[in-house]
Amino acid sequence: MKPYTLLAEYSHTDTTTYGLYERDGVKYFQVNTQPVSNSKETHCESELAQMMARPFRPARQPRFLLTGFGLGTYLNAINPHLPQQKAAYDLLDCNPKSFEWYQEHLVDDQHVIEKCEFHSEPLQKFLKPQCDVYHGIFVDPELWRGCGSQEDLTSKPMLNCFVNSLKMGGLFAMITERPDKIIQGRMERCGLEVTVERISAVPGGKRQRTIWFAKKGHYHQD
Numbered sequence: 001m002k003p004y005t006l007l008a009e010y011s012h013t014d015t016t017t018y019g020l021y022e023r024d025g026v027k028y029f030q031v032n033t034q035p036v037s038n039s040k041e042t043h044c045e046s047e048l049a050q051m052m053a054r055p056f057r058p059a060r061q062p063r064f065l066l067t068g069f070g071l072g073t074y075l076n077a078i079n080p081h082l083p084q085q086k087a088a089y090d091l092l093d094c095n096p097k098s099f100e101w102y103q104e105h106l107v108d109d110q111h112v113i114e115k116c117e118f119h120s121e122p123l124q125k126f127l128k129p130q131c132d133v134y135h136g137i138f139v140d141p142e143l144w145r146g147c148g149s150q151e152d153l154t155s156k157p158m159l160n161c162f163v164n165s166l167k168m169g170g171l172f173a174m175i176t177e178r179p180d181k182i183i184q185g186r187m188e189r190c191g192l193e194v195t196v197e198r199i200s201a202v203p204g205g206k207r208q209r210t211i212w213f214a215k216k217g218h219y220h221q222d
Contacts, residue, residue, distance in 0.1 A: 004028070007105050010097040016148040018095045020105060027106070036146040041201040042073040044209045048173050049077035051213055052136045055171070061086040064136045065165070067093065067123060067144065067153075072106035074138045079112045089116045090134075094147035096120040123151055127161040136171045137162050154183045159190045168217040179210045187214055 007027070008020040019030040027039040056062040062082055066074050066089060075089060089112075091099060099118035107113060119126055123144075139162070141153035152158060153174070162172055172192060176183075179196050187194045192214035201207045 008097065008101050010095065012095060012148070018097065018147070020101055031147055034146075036143055039073070041205075041207070043201055043203050043205075044175050044199045044211055045073040046077040047199055048138070048175065048211050048213065049074050050081055052138070052171050052173055053078045053081035055169075056082065056135045059135060060084065061088065062135045063088045063090070063133060064138065065090045065092065065134050066138045067091075067140070072102045075102070075112060075116070076106075076108050079109060079115075087115055090119060091116055092119045092121075092123060092126055094120070094144065094149050123149075123153070124158060124161055127165050130165040132165075132167050134166050134170055136173065137166060139172075139174045141174060142176055154180075154186065156186050156190070159186055159192075163190045163192060163216055166216045170216050172212075172214040172216065174212045176210045176212070184212075187212070192216060 002024055004021045004023045006019065007022055009017065011017045015032075017032055019033070021028040021030065028035050029037045052064070062084060064078065064087075075091070079087070091102075093099075095101075098120075099116070102116075103110070103113055139153045144151065144153055166172060172187075179198075184194055184196060193216075194212065194214045197211050197213070198208045199211055201209050
């Protein structure tokens with residue numbers, strides 16, 4: 001077995017170091033030497049991205065917010081299903097160097113980079129002025145915490161921010177290890193129609209993760 005190859009590393013604070021590694025063609029994203037995601041177990045992300053893209057193929061300027069997505073799987077998976085030239089992606093990550101890593105190591109199609117705008121400020125601060133903006137929002141609350149953020153993306157205030165930022169009929173999606181009735185109740189009280197499914201992290205694999213797929217009202221084509 002080949003050794004790990006360090007592709008990139010960045011120390012964000014005195015207590016947080018992000019690392020991107022590769023071994024045998026598999027990329028690993030680590031925080032303080034602890035693996036938090038790898039490119040082998042991204043089946044859920046790819047499936048969810050296709051589900052998110054499907055309703056908005058007719059939209060002239062679909063816009064999506066992607067947060068805490070480590071290895072860029074959502075972006076790689078959703079872009080082929082949204083060929084519109086004016087499709088736009090706001091990327092928000094705890095790691096200020098993420099966008100450089102996407103450009104150099106993670107994004108398959110470099111033309112996608114031209115459709116992206118990167119942000120690294122606190123999520124709630126970023127969302128506050130955004131109202132009725134996004135067709136879809138992806139979040140990974142567990143990866144977000146794993147990257148050192150203190151923000152709870154499943155709290156009621158954060159969920160309200162997400163819903164406020166969505167267009168009517170917009171979609172909110174996230175992945176967690178397990179279902180949670182408390183979180184589902186919060187989402188429904190925020191005005192989301194919620195569907196929860198269990199999907200294998202690797203096609204045919206035993207390990208499953210929970211995908212959350214939620215809609216805000218009824219979408220009207222732009």
